[in-house]
Amino acid sequence: MNTMKINLIVNGQSRSVEAPPGKTLLYLLRDDLDLLGTKDGCREGECGACTVLLDGEPVNACLVLAGQVDGREVVTIEGLSQNGHLHPLQRHFVEAGAVQCGFCTPGLIMSSAALLEQNPQPTEEQIRHALVGNLCRCTGYTKVFEAVQHAAEEVDRD
């Protein structure tokens, strides 16, 4: 099988991977780079569990081909905490109890991170809109919206 060399920046570090062009970013992260925080859910771009930031924009890693990320920057859930401190979103998800089984959580947090980056003071309506397609099958979304709102208030204060 033909492979290609892909150079990318993942969570601030330069990485180089040899992969077939038909491999998706999801498996490049999970299999080649051992970053298991990005979850393998529906593989069809419908559940949002594999959400990562590609050049700062939220994408489904299962729908992006490895060949497309050459020279680009990817941030995964592992890249949010800094110096051992959780990102405000991560902390507020824990504090609000916005987690049950946890499978959808990395995707929800990455979508929320993209939102707060572009809109630091979102309304609840804007939070709901940004999280369309990030599916949680355990529980509901009320605590999630609460967590994002609290994180936004904290980030905005800083």
Place this chain on the structure above:
Amino acid sequence: MRTLTPFSILAPTTLQDSFQHIEEHGWNAALYAGGTELLLTMRSGLASFPYLIDIKKIPQFDEISFNKDEGMLTIGAGATHRSIETSPLVLEQLPLLAEVESMVANIRVRTVGTIGGNLCFADPHSDPATLFMAWAGTTFELVSSAGVRQIAPDEFFVDLFTTARAENELMSKIHLPILGKRMGGAYKKFVTLERPTANVAAFLGLANGKIDSARIAVGSVGPIPVRAIDAEGTLLGGFPDEKLFERAAETAAEATDPVDDVYGSKEYKKQIVRVLTRRALKQAATRADRSQ
């Protein structure tokens, strides 16, 4: 399946190079823009291609421009839904288009998926396809090494996943006339799954308090979006009130021939179409009335 059937990606950087690849490989190659639909089809084993021609590197392929003299907004086929939704030019000239684009799938799909890819893939559950079917004066521009041609949406969409695009053509642009004075448009959809169960686009023009132009398209309930011509006829010359909209909505719903599938039964979809049509007409009329 962890990886797709092996293929090579060709990445032309000019339109001429794209034509060369297209002509060399024919239907053995798929044009690859956002890939949000193509990759799903390939992963499910419904299609496989030895070559993908990545057309995102063609210059100006994602450009959005406005010609004031002609009153025409032009969207590059490679523009992502997200870039259209957030384009200041689109928000200013055709806010309805930005509104509809903001309703496509979810933000992750909109960040990657392109308008041209959406139209050329011709998924029956498309948001922009239904909108453009109702939008008078819309044309799609198809280019090949032989030249350029403009095609109207009702000629472009042929059947389920089938368009009038020839093997050697690619979609380059979408041309949309801005709405005139006393014109309003609206788009309504109903969603339970990822794609719309049904969607309706409506445009109304008003003159002396009466409706002097009407266009309605109903989508997602059949293989391609269709105009509700009879319903449009019932509106012409009438006063824009709830009673008339209800009658037109009834006519539009009756004229549809929905398929029974996982999205719902035939009767259920007809009911949804009736409600969406009434709501779309009401909003289009309000907007027409406000547009002086």
